[in-house]
Amino acid sequence: MSTEPRIASAVAGEAASFPTVLAHTPDTTGKFFDLYAEFWQRGVAPLTVREMTRMRNARVTDCAF
């Protein structure tokens, strides 16, 4: 696993991070966050269930982020 981001930030003056790397594809990224917001802000499943499954998925995939 790399200790340095593999893609540079697309935002001048900002370090590489999840949003600044995704900024390389602004249209796709905008639509991704629209979809993600739909899950979180208007989901049918209880918020606690969604958060619990999100955290469990992070553990399963070993994603510290």
Added chain:
Amino acid sequence: MTWLRNNSDTPTLDGLLAQRPELLEKYQAFYASIWEAGLVPRRMLELCRLRVAAIHDCEPEWMQRDAQVELGEGELEALRRGDFKPFDAAEQAALAVTELLPYAHHALTDDDVAQVKAQLGDAGCVSLINALVLFDVNCRLKLAFDLES
């Protein structure tokens, strides 16, 4: 056969997501943006999509074809068995990353990504990874809900 109630006669991914129309709309917009961005050659996207389907053994996803990409039977057979020799250097770099993303993402190396960046640039590389994630999700949804397409 899926146990879910569908909005059509055939249990499809769109039918599944149509249980939440606003979700379907946003999912389709996200998926379309990958193909329309033009940052990754369409043929490369199709090769990677099919390879993800083969990795998951997801027949519904495998049987779909992009109408704008023509692949020969030999190419399809090679994709199915994970043989990337028939493809050009850029496609092989993309397929090497594709091979790892569904189940071995921690095995991805700096060099794997560097190879893709060399071919597609930073934006193309990000677009490809986004695409692979969506292809992976599509297969998982189709298999989890036993969908036909």
